[in-house]
Amino acid sequence: MSPLGAFGLEAGLTAVAAAIVFLLLRRHSTSFETAEQRATLRTLAFATSTLRSFRRGLTAASAARVLPEIAAQAGAKAVALYTPRGLLAFHAAAGLAARHRSHAAAAAASICEAMASGRLRLVAAHAGPEPGCEIRHAAVAPISVDGSPVAALVSFHTHTPAPAELRVVSDIAELLGTRLRLRHADREREELARSELRALRAQISPHFIYNALTTIGAFIRTDPERARELVLEFADFSRRIFRRPEVEFTSLADELIVVRQYLQLEQARLGDRLRVRLNIDPEVLNIVVPTLVIQPLVENAIKHGLASAEGSGLITIRAEDEDDECVIAVTDNGAGFDPPDHDGHGALDNINRRLGHVFGDAHRLEIRSAAGQGTTIRLRVPKYRPGVHPS
Amino acid sequence: MSPPLDVLVVDDEAPARDELAFLLRGRPAIGRVDEAVDAEQCLQRLTRRSVDAVFVDIHMPGLDGLDLARIIARMSPRPSVVFVTAYEEHAVEAFGIEAVDFLMKPVRPERLDITVRRLQRAGASTPGPEAPFSDRVAVAHGDEILLIPADEIRVAVADGDQVFALTPEHRWPVRATLAELEERLTGHGFMRVHRSYLANLRHVASLESFFNGTYLLKLDGLRDLAIPVSRRHAAALRAAIRL
Structure with a gap:
């Protein structure tokens, strides 16, 4: 997932938590007696632990952990979380309200109906008369993700709840909703990154495979040892390319081994028409890079470099240590292009989107190209980035 | 043999x-x-x-x-x-x-x-007696000096003027130059593989061909670390691994 994006959303969450603390404070007097300060701290601790509990999503277990504190904060006799499928978790302060648990399950239909409205609603706690149960009212605060209610926080009351009490319930529901939206966004971003990588793997073109096999087939006749070596390279290369899709990050060393294997196969095919120059600082070998960010640049360079046809294509690959960044550049001596012609679907755009997700837009590819001048594509990778590890 | x-x-x-x-x-x-x-x-x-x-x-x-x-x-x-x-x-x-x-x-x-x-x-592999002091390397641990068995060290790395000994868990500063360490540890299976790297070949996990006759070496217990093998050291290393 993108650490940067997550930082932004976490900041948003902190703001929501702070807003709730502010609202709760305002509900009390403005003086800061010790009791008030204690309440503030408790509220803040509550918001933090709630956010943490729901990090893995809304489950019966995570709900059971936070409901007691929600009941205390809301001053309700009993609270519950419902999903559209029914009662997820219930908590009652000891005493008469505990008997309401089975009633709460029975009332799921009417509560889910209120949840579907997407707005805070006050409904009757029972469908019919329940002798001996002192609970009368249920405040239903829907929790929405992307505009549709996925759950509802419900507080149960013996008397009509005061507006302030309703406000607390709806604020907490809002907090939970923000948490779930964040989780949703995380998963979407991770899924996006994975599907980008899958898409890129799918771009390893059938041409490349057929070309490699044709080359190997020819060497089997003329140079069996070389053919054998190329088959092993081809096997290693495809193993690395088709690794599990969740391998989002790798070391620069491993990424460059993929490049070497790719070049070995292409040089066998193209012979003297392809020359390669390298300058790799040993200091940057072990930095972490997104998987498959360099090989497509080299593939692109070969395509452009050899497009000029006459003479030979010269590809230069550099990976240099520059302060807290590693600068990677792939240069060809081809025809160049003017202006850079990418269409939003190619490998370069795919890499750009992934670099943007991981390191931010400032770290997208820098493409320098002009007709007749060749092309250089540079990327700058931060050497230390918390949260980014090879898989 | x-x-x-x-x-x-x-x-x-x-x-x-x-x-x-x-x-x-x-x-x-x-x-x-x-x-x-x-x-x-x-x-x-x-x-x-x-x-x-x-x-x-x-x-x-x-x-x-x-x-x-x-x-x-x-x-x-x-x-x-x-x-x-x-x-x-x-x-x-x-x-x-x-x-x-x-x-x-x-x-x-x-x-x-x-x-x-x-x-x-x-x-x-029969567990031998504890390494004698002569098989140990002095490393700095805060103000103290620790003596760690040479075989725990996977690789010694020169980073500027400072040499570090890397074990699977630690990165210890060493009070010696890489050349001094090389002289002491050659008999313990260590070999210079790059200007800045002295590797323990008893723990080789993989050796992969890199560019222009260079290689990347990985060692057991430290497999996430790619160690560069320069061209001038590559032949000797390959011969040593081949036996």
Whole structure:
């Protein structure tokens, strides 16, 4: 997932938590007696632990952990979380309200109906008369993700709840909703990154495979040892390319081994028409890079470099240590292009989107190209980035 | 020089089995090479004559390679097991069966050399007495000096003027130059592989060809670290690994 994006959303969450603390404070007097300060701290601790509990999503277990504190904060006799499928978790302060648990399950239909409205609603706690149960009212605060209610926080009351009490319930529901939206966004971003990588793997073109096999087939006749070596390279290369899709990050060393294997196969095919120059600082070998960010640049360079046809294509690959960044550049001596012609679907755009997700837009590819001048594509990778590890 | 190792290759597919047996027969450290077409035949052979190591294909009809390895693990004497697989290594490691090595199909001859080295070490592994002081390296730990056994060190790295000794868990500052360390540790299996790196070849996990005659070396216990091998050191390193 993108650490940067997550930082932004976490900041948003902190703001929501702070807003709730502010609202709760305002509900009390403005003086800061010790009791008030204690309440503030408790509220803040509550918001933090709630956010943490729901990090893995809304489950019966995570709900059971936070409901007691929600009941205390809301001053309700009993609270519950419902999903559209029914009662997820219930908590009652000891005493008469505990008997309401089975009633709460029975009332799921009417509560889910209120949840579907997407707005805070006050409904009757029972469908019919329940002798001996002192609970009368249920405040239903829907929790929405992307505009549709996925759950509802419900507080149960013996008397009509005061507006302030309703406000607390709806604020907490809002907090939970923000948490779930964040989780949703995380998963979407991770899924996006994975599907980008899958898409890129799918771009390893059938041409490349057929070309490699044709080359190997020819060497089997003329140079069996070389053919054998190329088959092993081809096997290693495809193993690395088709690794599990969740391998989002790798070391620069491993990424460059993929490049070497790719070049070995292409040089066998193209012979003297392809020359390669390298300058790799040993200091940057072990930095972490997104998987498959360099090989497509080299593939692109070969395509452009050899497009000029006459003479030979010269590809230069550099990976240099520059302060807290590693600068990677792939240069060809081809025809160049003017202006850079990418269409939003190619490998370069795919890499750009992934670099943007991981390191931010400032770290997208820098493409320098002009007709007749060749092309250089540079990327700058931060050497230390918390949260980014090879898989 | 340890005696040659007798091995048994188990694979239901003839070409893969032939090829691995062929590669093994070409290695001086390997003695007799037997073949078996499935787990059952392998077990029959083993009851008749014990071997030092069994190369087991994981994907076989009937009893598969993992089942076979579980049975072999209960034998006495117990042959070492090397898995040969088209899967990714970690997919196999997840099964938690003790194996000396994992080989990927198709098998590279250079990679097989490393496996053979490991088999030799596995056969010779009797826990020795605690390393004497002469086999220890002084490292700085805050204001203290610790003496750590040379064999715990995977690689010594010169970073500017400071040399660090890397063990699987730590990165210790060393009060010596890389040249001084090299002089002391050459007899302990260490070899200079790059201007700034002195590697412990007793822990070689893999050696991969890099660009222009250079290589990348990885060591057991420190596999996330790619160690550059410069061209001028590459031939000596390859010879040392090959035996």
